[in-house]
Amino acid sequence: MVLPADRGPASAALLDILSGEADAAGTLAAEVSAALESTPDIVFDDDLQLTLFCLYELHYGGIRDVSDDWEWDTALLAARGRIERAFEAALRARVPLPERPEPTAKAVAARLFEFTAADTGPSMSRFVAKKATHEQVAEFLTLRSIYTLKEADPHSWAIPRLSGRAKAALVEIQADEYGGGRPTRMHSAIFPRTMSAAGLDPAYGTYVDAVPAVTLASVNLISMFGLHRRLRGAIVGHLAAYEMTSSVPSRLYGDGLRRLGFDQDATWYYDEHVEADAVHEQIAAHDMAGGLVEAEPALLDDVLFGAAAGLAVDGWATERTMAAWAAGDSALRTPAAVR
Amino acid sequence: MSDAVGTGAGDAGARNRTGPGDADQDVVIVAYPDGPFLVRGDVAITAPDGTPVERTRATVALCRCGKSTIKPFCDGTHKLIGFRTEPQLPGDPAA
Numbered sequence A: 001m002v003l004p005a006d007r008g009p010a011s012a013a014l015l016d017i018l019s020g021e022a023d024a025a026g027t028l029a030a031e032v033s034a035a036l037e038s039t040p041d042i043v044f045d046d047d048l049q050l051t052l053f054c055l056y057e058l059h060y061g062g063i064r065d066v067s068d069d070w071e072w073d074t075a076l077l078a079a080r081g082r083i084e085r086a087f088e089a090a091l092r093a094r095v096p097l098p099e100r101p102e103p104t105a106k107a108v109a110a111r112l113f114e115f116t117a118a119d120t121g122p123s124m125s126r127f128v129a130k131k132a133t134h135e136q137v138a139e140f141l142t143l144r145s146i147y148t149l150k151e152a153d154p155h156s157w158a159i160p161r162l163s164g165r166a167k168a169a170l171v172e173i174q175a176d177e178y179g180g181g182r183p184t185r186m187h188s189a190i191f192p193r194t195m196s197a198a199g200l201d202p203a204y205g206t207y208v209d210a211v212p213a214v215t216l217a218s219v220n221l222i223s224m225f226g227l228h229r230r231l232r233g234a235i236v237g238h239l240a241a242y243e244m245t246s247s248v249p250s251r252l253y254g255d256g257l258r259r260l261g262f263d264q265d266a267t268w269y270y271d272e273h274v275e276a277d278a279v280h281e282q283i284a285a286h287d288m289a290g291g292l293v294e295a296e297p298a299l300l301d302d303v304l305f306g307a308a309a310g311l312a313v314d315g316w317a318t319e320r321t322m323a324a325w326a327a328g329d330s331a332l333r334t335p336a337a338v339r
Numbered sequence B: 001m002s003d004a005v006g007t008g009a010g011d012a013g014a015r016n017r018t019g020p021g022d023a024d025q026d027v028v029i030v031a032y033p034d035g036p037f038l039v040r041g042d043v044a045i046t047a048p049d050g051t052p053v054e055r056t057r058a059t060v061a062l063c064r065c066g067k068s069t070i071k072p073f074c075d076g077t078h079k080l081i082g083f084r085t086e087p088q089l090p091g092d093p094a095a
Ligand code: FES
Pocket: A278, B035, B036, B037, B062, B063, B064, B065, B066, B067, B068, B069, B073, B074, B075, B076, B077, B078, B079
C-alpha cells in the first residue's frame, strides 16, 4: 500500500519517520503518550488506530517506498506495544464474555455456536439483501476491503503457535482460504472481482484514508491477536467466530448484489463463502477452538475473548455505518473516494 | 502421482497418503453434532445418473438437515432451523 495521510500528531510522527523525513523516534514516543492520555476512546481514535495500522502493515506487505528495516525497529515496536496494551485493556474492560463451558471440544463448540447465533447487533447482511443502494454497497465493499484484500493473513500468524489437532484444523481452513493451491481461487483474489464490478479500485490499501477508525480497529484487533503468542487463544476464538457468522450472511450479501444487477462473477466471492464457511465453521469450532482448549485448557477464556471481541468491534463498526446511512450520510471519511 | 502403479482414477494417491502405522482411512466422513457431514478424501459425488457434482474444495460439508439451498452441500441453514442430530433426553421439554 502507499503511505496514507496522517490523522493527528502520533500518526504524523510515524509517517515522518517512515517516509524518511525525520529521525523522530522521540517525537513518536511523546505523541503516542499524549494521544493515549487524551483519547476518550481508543477504539474510535483515528490517530491511534491509523498509527497501529501502519505499524502492523510493516509485518505484512509493507508500505511503498518505506524501508523493510522499520519492521523490527525498537522505537517503533515500543510505540506499537504501548498502543496495543491500551487497546487490549479497553476491549477486555468492555466486551462481555460468554459463560465459560467445560474445557472439552464438544462443550466449547456448542457454546461458540450458541454465542454466535445470539449476536444481536444490527444486521448488515439483511440490509444489503433487501434495501441497500448501489452506492451503499460500494461503501460497504470499501469498508470491507481493508481486511478482505488480505483475507486470512492475520490468522496465519497463529499456525506455528499451535500444535496437533488445532494446528491441522487451522491449516485446513487456511489452505482453502488461499485457494487450495490455485492462486485465482484465493479469497483475497476473488474479492477484487466484486470490487471492480462495483466500480472500485481493488489495489491493496487504496481506501485506507477513506475508512473510519473503528474499521481500522477491527483489522488491528486481528493483527494484535495474531502477532502475540500470548494471545493464541484469542486469535483462534476470533477466527472461529468469523467462520461461524459467515455462511448465512454471505448468502444474503450475494442476494443483495443480485438484486442490484451484479453478475455471477461479481457475486462469486459471496457464493464461495456460503459453501466454504459452512465447512470451515465446523472445523473451526470443534477441531480448532475445541482442540486448542482440550490441549491447553488455560486458554479457554482467551478463546471466548477473541470470539466476543471480534463480534463486538465488528458490531460497533456496523452500527456506525448504519447510523450514517440512516442519517442520509456517507459511512466513509472521504465519500468522494468511491464515486 | 506419476510413480503410482496400476491405478485407476479412483484410487490414485490414496496409498501415498497413508504411511506405516497410520490409521487414517482413505475417505473419512465426520458427523458433526447438529450440523453436516464433513467428507475428506478421494470420493466422487454424483447425481443418480452418474453426472459428477462439481466439487471445488478438498473437504466438503454435505447437508443432512435437508434445507440447504446448495444441496448436496451445507450452507449453514441448519442453524436457522434448529436442526438437532442428538437424541433428545426423555423428559426434555424440547423433545
Ligand atoms: S446440514 Fe447444513 S444446511 Fe443442512
